[in-house]
Amino acid sequence: DTAVSQTPKYLVTQMGNDKSIKCEQNLGHDTMYWYKQDSKKFLKIMFSYNNKELIINETVPNRFSPKSPDKAHLNLHINSLELGDSAVYFCASSQRGGREKLFFGSGTQLSVL
Amino acid sequence: QKEVEQNSGPLSVPEGAIASLNCTYSDRGSQSFFWYRQYSGKSPELIMFIYSNGDKEDGRFTAQLNKASQYVSLLIRDSQPSDSATYLCAVQTQGGSEKLVFGKGTKLTVNP
Numbered sequence: 001d002t003a004v005s006q007t008p009k010y011l012v013t014q015m016g017n018d019k020s021i022k023c024e025q026n027l028g029h030d031t032m033y034w035y036k037q038d039s040k041k042f043l044k045i046m047f048s049y050n051n052k053e054l055i056i057n058e059t060v061p062n063r064f065s066p067k068s069p070d071k072a073h074l075n076l077h078i079n080s081l082e083l084g085d086s087a088v089y090f091c092a093s094s095q096r097g098g099r100e101k102l103f104f105g106s107g108t109q110l111s112v113l
Numbered sequence: 114q115k116e117v118e119q120n121s122g123p124l125s126v127p128e129g130a131i132a133s134l135n136c137t138y139s140d141r142g143s144q145s146f147f148w149y150r151q152y153s154g155k156s157p158e159l160i161m162f163i164y165s166n167g168d169k170e171d172g173r174f175t176a177q178l179n180k181a182s183q184y185v186s187l188l189i190r191d192s193q194p195s196d197s198a199t200y201l202c203a204v205q206t207q208g209g210s211e212k213l214v215f216g217k218g219t220k221l222t223v224n225p
Contacts, residue, residue, distance in 0.1 A: 040217065041151070041199055041217065041218050042215070042217045042218075043157065043201060043215040043218075044215070045212050045213065045214070048212060056212050090156055090157075101147075101159045101162065102147075102149075102157075102159065102203075102213060104156035104157050104158070105156060106155075106156050107155075107156050
């Protein structure tokens with residue numbers, strides 16, 4: 001059983017399109033995250049939800065909108081995709097808001113053409 | 114901006130040697146420190162965490178923390194080719210929204 005699963009694994013799309021990435025965790029964790037890893041491997045937090053409530057919203061363009069229908073799911077919708085959005089997006093979860101180990105999903109490689 | 118700095122490397126060591134990875138952080142109030150390993154094309158995985166000053170050992174890995182100097186390090190003894198990966202230092206920030214801030218990673222290559 002995969003602890004944190006995200007889909008799709010690869011996403012290739014044209015500039016200006018809208019796309020979504022889905023994430024689910026079966027660990028019973030309260031907190032979920034979206035991280036972006038750029039081509040230089042820099043992993044930067046984008047959003048964090050605790051029990052469906054948004055608690056961290058970094059300086060991210062408002063074209064990015066997270067949604068958490070329940071504490072086991074955190075999806076990321078991206079409007080009007082730009083070339084600079086190309087990166088690997090990781091979903092992660094933890095038990096106690098970052099004090100505990102982060103469990104990462106396998107990542108979504110987004111390529112905007 | 115609370116930052117975590119790492120030497121991006123690459124760091125190259127021969128098999129069997131000790132690999133030393135270093136990390137400094139700017140948030141003096143940080144209490145929790147983590148080392149993640151990331152193989153190429155894979156997701157990060159936690160290998161060590163440390164909360165108190167001093168050393169913490171787990172098998173071939175030793176994490177060292179010096180809060181006064183705001184310095185965290187990871188030592189890998191008897192390095193193996195399978196240790197070749199990017200090592201990410203992560204620090205939990207304090208105040209307001211607690212979050213894990215990652216350094217840019219150090220790429221380690223262990224040569225057979």
